[in-house]
Amino acid sequence: MDATLELLTALVARPSNTPDDAGCCDLLMARLQPLGFAAEYFNAGGVTNLWASLRRGDGPLMVLAGHTDVVPTGPLDQWRSPPFEPTVHDGLLYGxxxxxxxxxxxxxxTAVERFVNDADWAGTLAFLITSDEEGPATYGTQYAIEQLKARGVVPDYAIVGEASSNLTLGDRIMIGRRGSLNGRLKVLGKQGHVAYPHKVENPILRAAPVLARLAAETWDEGNADFPPTSFQISNINAGTGATNVVPGTLDVVFNFRYCTESTDAQLRQRVQAMLDEAGLRYELNWELSGKPFLTRHGALTDAASDAIHAVTGAAPERFTGGGTSDARFISPWGAQTIELGPINASIHKIDEHVRIADLAPLSRMYEGILDRLLRP
Ligand SMILES: [Zn+2]
Known part of the structure; x- marks a missing residue:
C-alpha cells in the first residue's frame, strides 16, 4: 500500500471530532521521532497543539501546518460507509x-520521510499541528504561535495542507484570504399597536432604507489579488408573530468579506456613519474573525509552482477566494504562506472523500517544495 494512503487510513480511523485530537499527534510523532524530530506540546483549553521540529544547520525555517480535528459527521445513516471507518470505493477513500x-x-x-533521509539539506523543518481549527480556534494555532513568538521563533515559509485544489490536484494554491468582519446590529424602536402609527416607532421601517443603502454600497473595487469587498446579511429578525403589533427592536447580523483595499476600521466607520446619518437608534457589536493576508510573488510561490508543474505538467492558479483557515494566523507571524492540498469538493459534506491516485503526487509536491527551498 502507498505510504501516504496507509498513514491517512490510520488517521481517518481516529474519531477526532473538534477539538479532540484522538491520538492523531501520537501517531504522527511515532513517524517523526525516528527521523530525529523533537516534540513539544502547547496544549490548552482541551486543545492539542504539536510543534515537532528538526534542525540541520543554518537555513530557513519551514513550517508544515495542519489540523487533526474534523467537523461533525452529520446523520450517520446518510454516509455510504461509517465516517470513521476508512473505506475504499471506486478509487476514492471515504471518511x-x-x-x-x-x-x-x-x-x-511521507514527503518529509523521503526528504530527510535522502536529501542534503540545511535549515529547520517543523510541523505545527492543532486539534482546533474547525472550532473556535482560540487555543489552536493562534495560541501555539503566541508561545513560539515569545521565544523568538519566526518562520520563513509555511505550507498549510488544506484542501486547496479545485477540479484537479494542484490546479490551485491559496496565496491569501479575504478578511472576515461580523456585525450584530440591534435597531431600537418603540413597540405598540399597528393602528396607532404616531404612538409607535417601527424599527423595521426605520432600518429598511439603510439596509438597502448598505446592500447597494461599493466598498472598494478590489485589486489584482482580491475581488471587491462584499457585504452580506445572514440573519434578520423582528416581530412578535402577531399581525397587530409593531415590534420594539430589529436584529440584523451581517458580514464583510474584505480585501486589502479596505481595513476593518474603515468598514466599521462607514457603516456607523450610514446608520447615524439615517438617524437610527441602535446598538452595534463587531467581531473581527480574521484579517486579510496575502503572500506576494516570492520564493515560496515560485517553488510551489515549479514543484506542482513537475508533478502535473501545469502551473497552479494563485487564488485568494474561499473561507478562512489557520493561514490567517501563520501569515502575520512573518512567514511566506501558502495552502496546498487535495481537491476540496467534498469537504465538510456527507461522504467526504479523497482520490487515492492524488495522494502520492501530493506528497511529491510537498517534497518538491522542500527540495527547492531547503537545499543550500
Ligand atoms: Zn481544514
Whole structure:
C-alpha cells in the first residue's frame, strides 16, 4: 500500500471530532521521532497543539501546518460507509477528514520521510499541528504561535495542507484570504399597536432604507489579488408573530468579506456613519474573525509552482477566494504562506472523500517544495 494512503487510513480511523485530537499527534510523532524530530506540546483549553521540529544547520525555517480535528459527521445513516471507518470505493477513500485535512498531513509526513533521509539539506523543518481549527480556534494555532513568538521563533515559509485544489490536484494554491468582519446590529424602536402609527416607532421601517443603502454600497473595487469587498446579511429578525403589533427592536447580523483595499476600521466607520446619518437608534457589536493576508510573488510561490508543474505538467492558479483557515494566523507571524492540498469538493459534506491516485503526487509536491527551498 502507498505510504501516504496507509498513514491517512490510520488517521481517518481516529474519531477526532473538534477539538479532540484522538491520538492523531501520537501517531504522527511515532513517524517523526525516528527521523530525529523533537516534540513539544502547547496544549490548552482541551486543545492539542504539536510543534515537532528538526534542525540541520543554518537555513530557513519551514513550517508544515495542519489540523487533526474534523467537523461533525452529520446523520450517520446518510454516509455510504461509517465516517470513521476508512473505506475504499471506486478509487476514492471515504471518511470524515479524508480531504479536510488528514490527507494533507499524511502527505507532508511521507514527503518529509523521503526528504530527510535522502536529501542534503540545511535549515529547520517543523510541523505545527492543532486539534482546533474547525472550532473556535482560540487555543489552536493562534495560541501555539503566541508561545513560539515569545521565544523568538519566526518562520520563513509555511505550507498549510488544506484542501486547496479545485477540479484537479494542484490546479490551485491559496496565496491569501479575504478578511472576515461580523456585525450584530440591534435597531431600537418603540413597540405598540399597528393602528396607532404616531404612538409607535417601527424599527423595521426605520432600518429598511439603510439596509438597502448598505446592500447597494461599493466598498472598494478590489485589486489584482482580491475581488471587491462584499457585504452580506445572514440573519434578520423582528416581530412578535402577531399581525397587530409593531415590534420594539430589529436584529440584523451581517458580514464583510474584505480585501486589502479596505481595513476593518474603515468598514466599521462607514457603516456607523450610514446608520447615524439615517438617524437610527441602535446598538452595534463587531467581531473581527480574521484579517486579510496575502503572500506576494516570492520564493515560496515560485517553488510551489515549479514543484506542482513537475508533478502535473501545469502551473497552479494563485487564488485568494474561499473561507478562512489557520493561514490567517501563520501569515502575520512573518512567514511566506501558502495552502496546498487535495481537491476540496467534498469537504465538510456527507461522504467526504479523497482520490487515492492524488495522494502520492501530493506528497511529491510537498517534497518538491522542500527540495527547492531547503537545499543550500
Ligand atoms: Zn481544514
Amino acid at each position: 470524515r477528514g479524508a480531504a479536510d485535512m488528514k490527507s494533507g498531513i499524511a502527505a507532508m509526513v
